[in-house]
Amino acid sequence: MQAEPEAFARGLENALDLEMVTRMFGALAALSNVSLSVRPGERRAVLGSNGAGKTTLFNCITGDFLPTSGTIRFFGEDVTEFPPQERVRRGLRRTYQTSLLFKKLTVRENVHLACRGVSRQRFSFFPSRRDDVLIAAAEKLVEAVHLTSAKDKIVADLSHGQQRQLEIAMALAGAPRLILFDEPAAGLSPAERQDLVAILTSLPAHIGFIIIEHDMDVALRVAESVTVMHDGRIFKEGAPREIEADEEVQELYLGGEDG
Numbered sequence: 631m632q633a634e635p636e637a638f639a640r641g642l643e644n645a646l647d648l649e650m651v652t653r654m655f656g657a658l659a660a661l662s663n664v665s666l667s668v669r670p671g672e673r674r675a676v677l678g679s680n681g682a683g684k685t686t687l688f689n690c691i692t693g694d695f696l697p698t699s700g701t702i703r704f705f706g707e708d709v710t711e712f713p714p715q716e717r718v719r720r721g722l723r724r725t726y727q728t729s730l731l732f733k734k735l736t737v738r739e740n741v742h743l744a745c746r747g748v749s750r751q752r753f754s755f756f757p758s759r760r761d762d763v764l765i766a767a768a769e770k771l772v773e774a775v776h777l778t779s780a781k782d783k784i785v786a787d788l789s790h791g792q793q794r795q796l797e798i799a800m801a802l803a804g805a806p807r808l809i810l811f812d813e814p815a816a817g818l819s820p821a822e823r824q825d826l827v828a829i830l831t832s833l834p835a836h837i838g839f840i841i842i843e844h845d846m847d848v849a850l851r852v853a854e855s856v857t858v859m860h861d862g863r864i865f866k867e868g869a870p871r872e873i874e875a876d877e878e879v880q881e882l883y884l885g886g887e888d889g
């Protein structure tokens with residue numbers, strides 16, 4: 631389908647458009663005039679040393695923080711002032727650095743609750759007629775994150791890596807169009823990192839994501855585009871190979887504390 635010319639002008643073809651987004655904390659600009667566009671289905675890595683503004687960027691996109699100034703559009707709609715739940719309803723998801731899982735429930739129960747929560751906009755422990763559909767959806771998500779053999783395990787008994795995989799399944803509940811992954815490889819073993827790369831690269835093509843990741847190997851393998859941040863600003867954007875070979879980026883980031 632051909633989009634209207636004005637639609638292109640307004641950025642309707644993009645999953646996400648940030649225009650001059652600034653977020654102040656007192657006198658500190660955690661984000662400073664950040665403009666960024668992500669196409670539907672695009673996989674983007676956001677790199678940058680500690681304090682570069684990556685998490686603040688995610689918080690502004692999700693609505694956990696409102697920007698001090700600037701505009702955020704999600705699939706063409708101005709969501710700048712929307713609360714987080716309204717963005718979830720439109721297909722935006724995120725994972726956090728800290729786990730938000732129900733530790734005493736099984737893998738399957740966690741994913742099922744996520745599916746129910748997203749479908750009704752709240753968590754409920756009472757069954758409904760749609761439950762069989764949601765249970766089937768949950769099974770598929772458990773499989774997509776390679777947890778089928780652990781599906782009846784209590785979350786507290788999972789390895790750290792399995793818990794991170796489960797968080798991805800939770801983010802996939804409903805009909806996500808864009809997922810923000812916040813350091814999904816943190817604390818994973820090399821084998822678990824391989825598994826993570828396989829999971830992320832096997833996601834359905836229409837689901838885009840932005841990944842904050844300190845593990846360059848993981849980030850550059852799963853992403854098709856890279857944004858490097860520094861001091862709350864966008865320092866560089868490009869394809870993984872360009873960014874990897876960029877001398878200024880190497881000096882700033884790859885050769886630094888996180889490289």
Ligand SMILES: Nc1ncnc2c1ncn2[C@@H]1O[C@H](COP(=O)(O)OP(=O)(O)OP(=O)(O)O)[C@@H](O)[C@H]1O
Pocket residue numbers: 655658659660678679680681682683684685686687
């Ligand atoms: N809630 C807050 N209150 C005050 N300052 C904050 C807050 N959140 C972030 N900052 C500051 O904003 C700047 C950017 O922080 P942010 O967490 O976005 O960086 P980051 O790139 O995600 O870093 P890291 O890799 O360490 O997570 C930092 O100087 C940080 O101290």
